[in-house]
Amino acid sequence: MEHSPLSPDADTREHLVVIGNGMAGCRAVEELLARDANRYRVTIFGAEPRVNYNRIMLSPVLAGDKSFDDIVINDADWYAANGIALVAGDPVVAIDRGAKKVTTRGGVTEAYDRLLIATGSDPFIIPVPGKDLPGVISFRDMDDVDMMLTAAEKGGSAVVIGGGLLGLEAAHGLSLRGMKVTVLHLMPTLMERQLDEAAGWLLKQALEARGQTILTGADTEAIVGEGKVEGVRLKDGTLIPADLVVMAVGIRPSVALARDAGLAVGRGIQVDDHMVTSDPNILAVGECVEHDGQVYGLVAPLWDMCRSLADGLVEQPSGYRGSVTSTKLKVSGIDVFSAGDFSGGDDCEDIVLRDAARGIYKRVVLKDDRIVGAVLYGDTADGSWYFDLLKKQEDVAPLRDVLIFGQAFASGGGQADPKAAVAALSDDAEICGCNGVTKGQVVSCIAKGAHSLDAVRGSCKASASCGSCTGLVESLLALTLGDEVQSGPKTLCGCTSFGHDDVRREIVAQDMRSIPEVMQKLHWTTPDGCSSCRPALNYYLLCALPGEYEDDQQSRFVNERLHANIQKDGTYSVVPRMWGGLTNPTELRAIADVVEKYNAPMVKVTGGQRLDIFGIKKEDLPAVWADLNAAGMVSGHAYGKALRTVKTCVGSEWCRFGTQDSTGLGVKIERMSWGSWMPHKFKIAVSGCPRNCAEATIKDFGVVCVDSGYELHVGGNGGIHVRATDLLCKVATEQEALDYCAAFIQLYREEARYLERTAPWIERVGLDYVKARLLDDPAGREALRARFLYSQSFSQDDPWAQRAEGAAAEHHAPMARFTPQEELA
Amino acid sequence: MTTVAEWLDIGWVDQIPVRGSRTVQVADGDDIAVFRTAEGKVFALLDRCPHKHGRLSQGIVHGGAVACPLHNWRISLTTGEALGEDKGCTPTVPVKIDGGRVLICRASVLKAAA
Ligand code: SRM
Ligand SMILES: Cc1cc2nc3c(=O)[nH]c(=O)nc-3n(C[C@H](O)[C@H](O)[C@H](O)COP(=O)(O)OP(=O)(O)OC[C@H]3O[C@@H](n4cnc5c(N)ncnc54)[C@H](O)[C@@H]3O)c2cc1C
Ligand code: SF4
Ligand code: FES
Numbered sequence: 001m002e003h004s005p006l007s008p009d010a011d012t013r014e015h016l017v018v019i020g021n022g023m024a025g026c027r028a029v030e031e032l033l034a035r036d037a038n039r040y041r042v043t044i045f046g047a048e049p050r051v052n053y054n055r056i057m058l059s060p061v062l063a064g065d066k067s068f069d070d071i072v073i074n075d076a077d078w079y080a081a082n083g084i085a086l087v088a089g090d091p092v093v094a095i096d097r098g099a100k101k102v103t104t105r106g107g108v109t110e111a112y113d114r115l116l117i118a119t120g121s122d123p124f125i126i127p128v129p130g131k132d133l134p135g136v137i138s139f140r141d142m143d144d145v146d147m148m149l150t151a152a153e154k155g156g157s158a159v160v161i162g163g164g165l166l167g168l169e170a171a172h173g174l175s176l177r178g179m180k181v182t183v184l185h186l187m188p189t190l191m192e193r194q195l196d197e198a199a200g201w202l203l204k205q206a207l208e209a210r211g212q213t214i215l216t217g218a219d220t221e222a223i224v225g226e227g228k229v230e231g232v233r234l235k236d237g238t239l240i241p242a243d244l245v246v247m248a249v250g251i252r253p254s255v256a257l258a259r260d261a262g263l264a265v266g267r268g269i270q271v272d273d274h275m276v277t278s279d280p281n282i283l284a285v286g287e288c289v290e291h292d293g294q295v296y297g298l299v300a301p302l303w304d305m306c307r308s309l310a311d312g313l314v315e316q317p318s319g320y321r322g323s324v325t326s327t328k329l330k331v332s333g334i335d336v337f338s339a340g341d342f343s344g345g346d347d348c349e350d351i352v353l354r355d356a357a358r359g360i361y362k363r364v365v366l367k368d369d370r371i372v373g374a375v376l377y378g379d380t381a382d383g384s385w386y387f388d389l390l391k392k393q394e395d396v397a398p399l400r401d402v403l404i405f406g407q408a409f410a411s412g413g414g415q416a417d418p419k420a421a422v423a424a425l426s427d428d429a430e431i432c433g434c435n436g437v438t439k440g441q442v443v444s445c446i447a448k449g450a451h452s453l454d455a456v457r458g459s460c461k462a463s464a465s466c467g468s469c470t471g472l473v474e475s476l477l478a479l480t481l482g483d484e485v486q487s488g489p490k491t492l493c494g495c496t497s498f499g500h501d502d503v504r505r506e507i508v509a510q511d512m513r514s515i516p517e518v519m520q521k522l523h524w525t526t527p528d529g530c531s532s533c534r535p536a537l538n539y540y541l542l543c544a545l546p547g548e549y550e551d552d553q554q555s556r557f558v559n560e561r562l563h564a565n566i567q568k569d570g571t572y573s574v575v576p577r578m579w580g581g582l583t584n585p586t587e588l589r590a591i592a593d594v595v596e597k598y599n600a601p602m603v604k605v606t607g608g609q610r611l612d613i614f615g616i617k618k619e620d621l622p623a624v625w626a627d628l629n630a631a632g633m634v635s636g637h638a639y640g641k642a643l644r645t646v647k648t649c650v651g652s653e654w655c656r657f658g659t660q661d662s663t664g665l666g667v668k669i670e671r672m673s674w675g676s677w678m679p680h681k682f683k684i685a686v687s688g689c690p691r692n693c694a695e696a697t698i699k700d701f702g703v704v705c706v707d708s709g710y711e712l713h714v715g716g717n718g719g720i721h722v723r724a725t726d727l728l729c730k731v732a733t734e735q736e737a738l739d740y741c742a743a744f745i746q747l748y749r750e751e752a753r754y755l756e757r758t759a760p761w762i763e764r765v766g767l768d769y770v771k772a773r774l775l776d777d778p779a780g781r782e783a784l785r786a787r788f789l790y791s792q793s794f795s796q797d798d799p800w801a802q803r804a805e806g807a808a809a810e811h812h813a814p815m816a817r818f819t820p821q822e823e824l825a
Numbered sequence: 826m827t828t829v830a831e832w833l834d835i836g837w838v839d840q841i842p843v844r845g846s847r848t849v850q851v852a853d854g855d856d857i858a859v860f861r862t863a864e865g866k867v868f869a870l871l872d873r874c875p876h877k878h879g880r881l882s883q884g885i886v887h888g889g890a891v892a893c894p895l896h897n898w899r900i901s902l903t904t905g906e907a908l909g910e911d912k913g914c915t916p917t918v919p920v921k922i923d924g925g926r927v928l929i930c931r932a933s934v935l936k937a938a939a
Contacts, residue, residue, distance in 0.1 A: 067911070069911070526887070526888055527863060527864075527888055528844065528863045528887050528888060529887055530885075530887050530888075530892070531884070531885040531887060531892035531897060531899075534885060534887065535885075553842070553845075554842060554843070554844040554845045554885065554886065555885070556885075557885070557894065558883040558884065558894040559894075561883075562883070566880075566883060566894055566895070568877065568879075568895065570878075570879075570880045570883075810840065810842065810847060814847065814848045814849060814850040814856065815835055815836050815840055815841070815847035815848060815849055815859060816833075816835040816836055816849045816850070817849070817850040817851075817852070818833060818835075818849055818850065818851050818852065818857075818934060819851075819852040820851075820852065820935060
């Protein structure tokens with residue numbers, strides 16, 4: 001490998017050479033630059049052929065939530081701007097302490113004045129037969145992730161050996177990528193070093209519910225296969241087939257270089273409080289070091305180490321005193337937190353709270369009235385508070401009775417007010433564990449002008465990684481900026497500095513009538529917006545000007561433009577409306593005919609109680625619709641930010657438990673509300689009794705019939721974060737149920753932000769607000785209902801019928817056809 | 826061998842919606858997507874996103890780019906390159922406007938379809 005000469009001729013500054021372009025190595029350089037940007041000339045050697053990235057985010061990359069570019073911490077510009085020479089893809093193979101030189105595998109030699117070793121860890125590979133077969137990999141760097149992604153593309157099965165943090169994140173990612181995953185764990189419970197038995201069990205249940213197979217007490221005997229991995233055999237004889245084996249059983253500090261150079265090495269490279277090794281010119285930091293007998297495998301300690309190291313390098317020594325660590329699992333939808341020591345013991349006391357219905361388990365371990373450990377499962381919001389009390393060794397005797405209910409409760413009120421909880425955190429409480437950012441740092445960066453979540457992420461990196469502290473950062477923004485932030489911390493998109501609410505307000509206030517007008521008057525920074533703002537503006541105008549605004553087709557997502565769902569192969573699916581889930585022979589016959597006539601490869605009963613026809617070609621859509629229209633069917637809007645389905649159960653007409661005609665009411669509601677465009681999709685259900693067969697309590701609007709009338713529920717959804725509805729009120733008649741439904745829909749249509757479903761909207765504005773508008777203000781409710789019905793008078797014509805008649809045919813047919821050799825069509 | 830025109834005449838500019846696109850079907854090959862921007866410029870690309878082969882013709886056109894309908898990558902209409910953080914490129918087809926007719930380069934269509 002060839003490199004241009006690295007030593008710039010006239011630079012007489014001391015030369016700091018860093019081995020390891022990972023999290024600790026680069027963070028140390030960042031800390032140094034922040035203290036004195038000019039003191040050292042810096043050269044970084046990295047074994048990986050890429051810039052510095054956030055290793056802990058490899059899990060979200062594997063899971064498909066992020067791309068590699070999203071997780072880069074310092075890009076090429078950063079090295080250039082700070083005059084740092086980066087030698088990437090060429091590991092250092094020797095340190096010559098006498099000559100003060102390092103040499104790389106590619107033969108590059110570089111002299112140093114100070115050397116920093118930040119080589120991290122090596123994954124531990126259990127020495128079983130077959131460990132070297134192709135298809136057996138570890139989970140440590142981007143190359144590993146690339147290999148997993150390639151393997152996952154072919155589907156098949158994967159075995160993950162190791163049920164710790166890393167193994168479970170690998171398993172989660174692979175299973176999201178479509179592989180059948182088995183986790184083998186030697187110990188009886190998962191993540192036994194971070195979780196106690198109860199939490200480990202809950203975790204196992206949750207992962208199994210997601211389709212993973214988890215074998216605990218599983219001892220691997222051999223990895224088998226001819227030429228490549230084919231399976232894993234356990235000591236008890238079980239053979240598990242596998243196309244991929246991921247070993248995630250632990251890590252070992254990477255010390256070979258240091259040991260060969262004769263530095264003092266124990267479990268890791270031994271350093272003092274200033275991160276200096278046994279050679280005063282050589283420092284070490286990160287997972288490769290041993291400090292005070294401890295080695296670490298998480299990022300939080302690195303931040304502290306890097307601070308002390310940089311202080312030492314600029315001769316203002318502070319000294320590292322070791323770290324207490326906490327752990328979170330980055331598997332979406334499963335909240336797990338642990339900190340400190342929870343092995344218990346005679347002198348320890350446990351406080352435990354379990355809420356089986358909500359799947360919550362919390363345990364705080366006390367010793368002499370101080371918190372020594374905490375395990376939280378299901379609700380981890382108070383993790384940082386317990387962790388803070390633990391690190392400070394605060395006396396919690398006065399809080400003991402309420403400690404387990406969390407900070408908001410313990411600090412009085414009993415009402416969970418997240419803002420009060422955040423306000424009560426001390427300045428050095430850690431907000432962002434991924435990037436080691438404290439509350440004080442976030443507040444000061446807000447004070448310096450970072451007035452939005454994105455700005456905070458950009459300036460101090462809090463919440464820029466796994467995002468689990470986003471809520472905390474938002475609360476800090478709200479606290480620090482007061483009302484300023486309420487008016488819209490998030491801009492609608494990168495094209496404007498206005499937030500959603502500002503834009504909506506201004507559209508009405510200035511009576512704006514078209515997308516270009518909004519962009520002009522609100523100083524859009526792009527000529528014609530982007531794929532985020534255009535659909536939002538189109539909706540806001542359409543909602544504000546029913547009957548007057550002319551829809552901009554080119555600002556709609558393809559599904560809404562073509563009134564069908566685009567599939568990954570470019571064909572479309574078609575879902576006709578089935579009122580309240582009812583159908584009849586004519587409709588069924590029409591669907592059967594369409595399936596045959598257009599060779600639809602699949603027809604399926606949906607979760608929304610209707611039939612979905614898959615694999616229709618774009619050109620055939622108008623003809624398909626014409627056939628369905630002929631049988632009286634209209635678009636089901638299964639593709640739109642619109643009213644989707646109204647699910648019903650059989651109700652009093654047939655069911656022995658039914659209290660009211662839930663089916664009939666569902667049909668009436670669907671007849672009233674179909675065709676309406678919404679900020680996001682909107683689903684309704686009506687159940688005939690509290691057994692709730694129509695699942696009304698996870699819908700945007702749900703009705704549960706009872707003997708004395710109708711319970712109206714709002715703000716539920718399924719999806720990744722299931723939210724059960726809140727009870728809005730109870731009414732006595734069908735007509736009232738319909739009226740409240742219309743008023744609720746209109747309130748949501750007028751006030752929610754585009755792509756905000758009712759659940760997050762209600763969480764944001766509060767149920768009390770919705771009640772105030774719909775219950776306490778009958779005149780206002782009536783006005784909302786009237787506005788909804790007025791706007792419906794324009795939107796209830798079937799988009800399919802128009803297309804079947806030939807409208808917008810250009811959306812469907814190609815402009816020309818070309819057959820090589822022939823002339824053009 | 827018969828000589829065939831170097832440029833294929835595919836129709837009037839007006840047949841392409843502003844900030845929208847139409848396709849040209851190519852026998853035994855991927856479609857060509859023909860876009861018209863807000864400024865009235867016309868571009869042609871293979872109708873195939875470099876990411877996972879989404880139909881670019883079905884995306885939202887903004888500025889000089891189109892957002893793929895499948896996962897929202899932004900593809901430059903001039904170069905075919907993915908913009909921003911994404912990496913990848915889709916072949917472009919030269920376009921010429923002559924008296925309101927849209928002409929696309931035959932050789933490139935053949936090459937893209939191959
Ligand atoms: C077809 C159907 C699955 C099925 O075969 O049963 C389905 C299919 C899709 N769902 Fe669904 N969902 C279907 C019922 C549901 C349900 C059940 C229900 O409605 O009672 C849920 C949970 C309830 C809910 O919405 O809260 C559901 C929760 C989702 C979510 C998560 C929503 C959320 O707010 O978190 C998405 C993702 C999204 O919309 O962003 C989604 C997105 C999708 C998309 C549109 C994904 C996409 O963007 O391509 C799928 C379209 C497939 C297609 O091309 O037709 N689908 N989806 C169901 C259509 C019902 C219908 O007749 O219209
Ligand atoms: C998938 C995954 C998820 C994780 N999740 C979390 C989490 O949620 N929370 C948490 O706190 N921690 C997590 N961790 C752990 C965290 O990533 C590490 O603690 C951290 O990266 C350690 O930093 P480091 O700089 O010491 O080592 P690294 O980040 O590994 O950096 C070391 C670098 O040195 C390079 N190197 C090694 N030898 C040489 C050589 N001879 N010459 C040149 N370069 C060399 C390596 O290639 C590597 O790039 C996770 C780790 C992984 C792999
Ligand atoms: S919800 Fe009640 S009424 Fe409806 S089907 Fe179920 S049991 Fe019967
Ligand atoms: S296929 Fe185009 S963005 Fe994924």
